[in-house]
Amino acid sequence: MPQRDGRTAPVTGLRDRAADASAAVPMRRTLRAPIGCTGVGLHSGARISLRFLPAAPASGIVFRRTDLPGGPVEIPARWDHVVDTRLNTTLGIPGRRDAVIGTVEHVLAALAGMAVDDAVVELDGPEAPVMDGSAAPFVFLIECAGLVATGEPRQVIEVLRPVRVQESRAGESRPGESGAGEGDAFVALLPAASAGPVIEAEIDFPAAAVRRQMRSLRLTPASFKADLAAARTFGFVEDVEALRAAGLARGGSLKNAVVVAGARVLNEGGLRFADEFVRHKMLDIVGDLGLAGLPLAARVVARRPGHRLNNQVLRALFADPAAFRIVPATGIGVAKRAGAGGIASAAAAPA
Numbered sequence: 301m302p303q304r305d306g307r308t309a310p311v312t313g314l315r316d317r318a319a320d321a322s323a324a325v326p327m328r329r330t331l332r333a334p335i336g337c338t339g340v341g342l343h344s345g346a347r348i349s350l351r352f353l354p355a356a357p358a359s360g361i362v363f364r365r366t367d368l369p370g371g372p373v374e375i376p377a378r379w380d381h382v383v384d385t386r387l388n389t390t391l392g393i394p395g396r397r398d399a400v401i402g403t404v405e406h407v408l409a410a411l412a413g414m415a416v417d418d419a420v421v422e423l424d425g426p427e428a429p430v431m432d433g434s435a436a437p438f439v440f441l442i443e444c445a446g447l448v449a450t451g452e453p454r455q456v457i458e459v460l461r462p463v464r465v466q467e468s469r470a471g472e473s474r475p476g477e478s479g480a481g482e483g484d485a486f487v488a489l490l491p492a493a494s495a496g497p498v499i500e501a502e503i504d505f506p507a508a509a510v511r512r513q514m515r516s517l518r519l520t521p522a523s524f525k526a527d528l529a530a531a532r533t534f535g536f537v538e539d540v541e542a543l544r545a546a547g548l549a550r551g552g553s554l555k556n557a558v559v560v561a562g563a564r565v566l567n568e569g570g571l572r573f574a575d576e577f578v579r580h581k582m583l584d585i586v587g588d589l590g591l592a593g594l595p596l597a598a599r600v601v602a603r604r605p606g607h608r609l610n611n612q613v614l615r616a617l618f619a620d621p622a623a624f625r626i627v628p629a630t631g632i633g634v635a636k637r638a639g640a641g642g643i644a645s646a647a648a649a650p651a
Contacts, residue, residue, distance in 0.1 A: 327449035361418070364420055466485060489596065536559070
């Protein structure tokens with residue numbers, strides 16, 4: 301309809317801009333419909349069924365075991381519910397030795413990587429099924445179920461100052477020391493300029509098939525699916541007997557793990573990526589740091605990371621209220637004191 305004068309146009313423009321701003325506010329997301337799968341537990345060897353279920357807004361990620369006496373038991377996917385980090389991340393309920401769920405990191409990586417904020421993960425056994433050893437099967441399920449915005453604005457945990465934990469070759473965890481020695485493992489959270497985390501990782505193994513690998517990635521659902529989701533867990537042939545004697549890796553096989561023997565990869569078809577090993581370590585970081593409860597607005601820098609250090613860095617972060625704040629996903633500042641510098645500077649940065 302033609303305008304009689306120019307007074308209507310500015311009002312329309314303001315309304316359009318207001319609508320655009322509202323649409324730009326990230327909302328929490330949950331699954332559109334339930335979906336599930338069945339597979340083998342990597343460490344238990346048990347046949348386990350898993351279901352992803354939609355959840356109420358702002359309820360977070362909750363694991364639910366349906367096979368325990370007395371009815372279903374729910375375990376929040378939080379850093380302070382981690383009870384074991386030996387070759388996997390296990391969640392539990394204090395005081396209930398039977399109420400545990402192991403190998404949650406690949407499921408959590410898929411949920412965090414695909415920006416799923418609220419979901420129930422229902423299981424009828426003691427650990428998540430390993431599927432093919434990566435997060436790709438879980439990403440497939442999430443995409444098949446579909447995602448829907450809940451109407452609740454997404455918040456993030458903004459890291460305000462460096463937090464670092466490190467471990468010497470002897471295996472001693474040392475939070476907050478001023479530098480990492482050559483060969484020391486560490487994970488650091490540094491302030492960043494955007495709501496989505498940037499992950500930089502370096503690994504170094506004696507096996508010639510692995511050696512030293514480094515990679516950096518800005519995490520988005522698209523980059524997670526393309527670059528990390530399909531990277532499989534891995535192990536070394538000389539460790540298999542000791543692991544099984546310790547009650548671990550009972551369900552492990554060439555179908556769900558990359559197995560290395562010196563310079564050789566034993567899997568038919570070889571690797572999915574030339575640097576699949578470091579990509580999988582980054583996948584584990586995404587899953588383990590998903591236990592923060594909200595997405596991290598941080599630069600994550602890691603050398604020789606593992607589940608123990610990934611959990612310890614969250615414990616160090618939340619032990620220091622001055623190191624973080626919870627803000628809307630659109631409220632991250634542009635200029636940060638220590639948002640760059642990579643692995644070398646993170647190793648030397650004081651906490």
